[in-house]
Amino acid sequence: DAGVTQSPTHLIKTRGQQVTLRCSPISGHKSVSWYQQVLGQGPQFIFQYYEKEERGRGNFPDRFSARQFPNYSSELNVNALLLGDSALYLCASSLAGRLAGVADTQYFGPGTRLTVL
């Protein structure tokens, strides 16, 4: 089975532009989480979606939005890009996303490296 896939792998944008990043979870996984990893730091939580509903949101401005589709794939959108948005954007999928009260393993995709010039 394929792991978590993300597209594109790399992306270069200029300030003020908009970007859409895509994630396909492992087959059977219903939960998708997005993380931002700035160079030299640990990842920071942006969003979690489960069954097309937002389950969690990190401390990010409203320029960041996401959605999940019926096939459980997900898109992360960032509007009005700033230089500080340059980062590796990671997507992680898991089976249930903690609904059962039991921690489940998150599987990470390879990431999309976004550079804002």
Added chain:
Amino acid sequence: KNEVEQSPQNLTAQEGEFITINCSYSVGISALHWLQQHPGGGIVSLFMLSSGKKKHGRLIATINIQEKHSSLHITASHPRDSAVYICAVREDYGGATNKLIFGTGTLLAVQP
């Protein structure tokens, strides 16, 4: 102060050495993850712990819930173990999200 602290930040070892990476956290958790990240970005989950100890090959992870501390050990280290090792916790606050809080990582370099 970060909710998840790792030490050391950088570690250089000789091939064959026993390596320990430490993680301390300040929140109540439902699980702790050890992750490995190679240059270029991809993150691989090594362990998920909620108590005790787990072993996989040359890797051993332990957690002490009372002391809010976990360690990752690598026995007989090899240059291919060179990577960033990240500790991440899932805070237990009763919510429905599986948000992870990450440490800043430990950069390990194993020299032949």
